[in-house]
Amino acid sequence: MSELQLINMSDVEATAVQWLWYPYIPFGKLTIMQGDPGEGKTHLILAIAALLTNGKALPGAEPIQPANVIYQTAEDGLSDTIKPRLELVGADCNRILVIDESKEMLSLSDERIREAIQKTDAKLLILDPLQAYLGANVDMHRANEIRPVFHKLGQVAEETSCAVVIIGHMNKGGTKSGYRGLGSIDITAAARSVLVVGKSPQDPNIRIMAHSKSNLAPAGKSIAFELGNDFRFLGTSSITVDELLGFEPVRRNVLEEAKALIVTMLSHGKQESRLISQAAQQRNISERTLKTAKKELGILSVRERDKWYSVLPPKGKSAK
Structure with missing residues (x-):
């Protein structure tokens, strides 16, 4: 011992x-x-x-x-x-x-x-x-x-x-x-x-x-x-x-936060998509959640010259 x-x-x-x-x-x-x-x-x-x-x-x-x-x-x-x-x-x-x-x-x-x-x-x-x-x-x-x-x-x-x-x-x-x-x-x-x-x-x-x-x-x-x-x-x-x-579910509270962020940033018109991604990352919102939020909101992606912009859909056209 x-x-x-x-x-x-x-x-x-x-x-x-x-x-x-x-x-x-x-x-x-x-x-x-x-x-x-x-x-x-x-x-x-x-x-x-x-x-x-x-x-x-x-x-x-x-x-x-x-x-x-x-x-x-x-x-x-x-x-x-x-x-x-x-x-x-x-x-x-x-x-x-x-x-x-x-x-x-x-x-x-x-x-x-x-x-x-x-x-x-x-x-x-x-x-x-x-x-x-x-x-x-x-x-x-x-x-x-x-x-x-x-x-x-x-x-x-x-x-x-x-x-x-x-x-x-x-x-x-x-x-x-x-x-x-x-x-x-x-x-x-x-x-x-x-x-x-x-x-x-x-x-x-x-x-x-x-x-x-x-x-x-x-x-x-x-x-x-x-x-x-x-x-x-x-x-x-x-x-x-x-x-x-490949197994993290999208949490609804984070999804709603992502939607609110998108709507706020687009409330005065189109916005560069990369700026929205940067803002989401600062709030610990993943790209996957951000894409889900954009899809549910019906956000449109528009390319102008070399940049991509996100745009709110016309009223009554948002995804269900």
Whole structure:
């Protein structure tokens, strides 16, 4: 039996959380980035790694000093997939390191993770995907097996001040984003931040990263990005994590608020549609709700030159 040791909180020095990307990815903590296969998770995390290795700013954040990144993947080939993707997003490949798994597979509790972070002074560790790194004897559906593994990895992250991002797939069931990750809910509970990546319900060519869980700061705004030969961040999006997953119903009180906003802004005549969208976003009214409100009000869309305008329908012509 271990000898009892107590920690007096008066002896604990309070410290502020440090961030790789506020409020999405904290240093010294575990972050989970999850989504369905093919939705852009790997492209996104490699773009983040590229900016970090070059000391460039992530969206909405200040630039930090160029840093090393450890990237472990069990799904894609290093030479024919990962290297070309890194080059495509402009990563400094001299700062991207990989733990050699040719003789022994890596797991979340592997001591080589700590050794690699300390040796390279890496500021970001990426494990892609979660299922490949749990270890042969760990059942991801059993809390008693998951907790010790994540506890140890969390300790490594804290002791090295390295941000750890674990990429995970999602299951097909559940009604809340926190229950869509594969395996035990304790996996999500161990992370301080959970990010969900998926296709925009408004444009399948656009991807969205939405904040599903944020323990250390207010949840961040959703981030839009575009895949293809030229990966691009597109700024913030009003799409919520539940809308991204396709099961958020339109709440009637928010819908009525959206209608009132539209009628007020159009009370003196036509208005640029983008200005209405901006006003709705400031009131936390999603694009989906705004479109529903416009449809029920029968709002007309008119293009003049290069701009779109919203117009109230003639009296007696509003949609039922």
